[in-house]
Amino acid sequence: MAYSEKVLDHFKNPKNVGTLDKNKTNVGTGLVGAPECGDVMRLQIEVDDTTETIVDAKFKTFGCGSAIASSSLATEWLKGKTINEALEIDNMAIVEELALPPVKIHCSVLAEDAIKGAIEDYKNKNK
């Protein structure tokens, strides 16, 4: 199975790889997947408290090329969105953008869950 150009590009030149300080109150962290399943995705967002806008997003992913590309793309889409807008990101949009084959759809699901996890963590910290 050959990978799409977009997957290859995100894989070779991943955007926003890194780590934000998870102890800061305006940083939300989503950690999904498990090493046993061959996929672990950690996605972090830094939020401007007054506007609830995502000002920065970082990821690290253990997984196949499609999982890495899905999380790289997700961080790109998150920046500049409000957290409510970010909650609307659907995994199928990632599938379409990256032209993921059916066997890799779970990678996009993981990315959507990581986004939701990061936002939930941020909200829990700022109740």
Add this chain to the structure above:
Amino acid sequence: MEKRLIYLDNNSTTPMDPRAVEAMMPYFYQHPGNAASRNHPFGWAAEEAVDNAREQIADLISVDPKEIIFTSGATESDNLALKGVFEMYARKGNHIITLKTEHKAVLDACKKIEKMGGEVTYLDVKRDGLLDLAELEAAIKPNTILVSVMWANNETGVIQDMKGIGEICEKNGVLLMSDATQAVGKIPVNPKEVGVHLMAFTGHKMYGPKGVGALFVNRKKPRVKVTAQLDGGGHERGMRSGTLNVPGIVGFGAAAAIAKEEMTAEAERLSKLRDKLETALMEGLEEVYINGNTEHRMPHVTNLSFKHVEGEGLMMTFNQEIGVSSGSACTSASLEPSYVLMALGLGDDLAHSSIRFSLGRFTTEEEVDIAIDQLKKGVTHMRDLSPIWEMYKEGIDLDSVVWQEH
């Protein structure tokens, strides 16, 4: 400049040796006959070519040519041996013993046999991939008819103690079958010497063509018989009907003759290259582990786990130019990593992090050097991206983390 592709996946299939291709050519055009046509020169030429190939193949494994049954490949040979013995020896018993690390062709044929009323024991292997002979002996019962153990494992290259296994089978009066697909033509294989009664192997793992394989069936002491699984013209002593693939068989025979001549030198050259690859990766990178026994192992194979790097992703860092195999299957249909590595007791994480390198006749030292370089870069890239590598480096016990499994 054309991109250079490096093939380190010779356990999947080998490229053909040009000398074997050359030998096949006349049998596509000049000699088109059917080896079963007994009354004209076209048939005679084909029959003679098949006889010659049968001798070359028999010679490689030190058996009588009459003991070689041609098939379409090792999968068919495995099926014929297992199902054929199960049917033929139904009066004697219905129990078969095999290993959890066998090839799917053996395991799935055994599953079918269970559905047909057979009883199958799937033995565990030790951490290094070797069978515990005491466990084998304990598993043999009065209704056991066959033990099936692969000579060398396709994923790890681990070579079983066939002699020790053969002695146990002999003592208990049960037949021994071996899938020797990965071993024949690469290391000395002599089924009679170790007490193997049926043995499956194939052309395309030893620089011969795809689509042609063989089953060795012992003819004397004991005279072994298998029930045919394909009905038809009664070719191959009634055990395997179907017009013989003459060009394929000729190529298989030529490959066997070449292997017999060159096997020793080739194994020595490849084991040096394999060791170079292995040493460079283990010394140049942290947390690299060899899977399987390193003493009883095929000379051209190494199976390595790169901790906290997912195998399929790692392959993507270089698989525009290097062909290897991963024990990780990251698809929605099967999130299970390699069952062979799992049977060795590897954790899921190390199984997902494994890469199999299998060198071959046409692998050069320069290619190995390129692979070492690419692998180091790839592993570093993947670890820079890996959250669990980061956690591991921070000293977090990954077993204590509550993962959100999917």
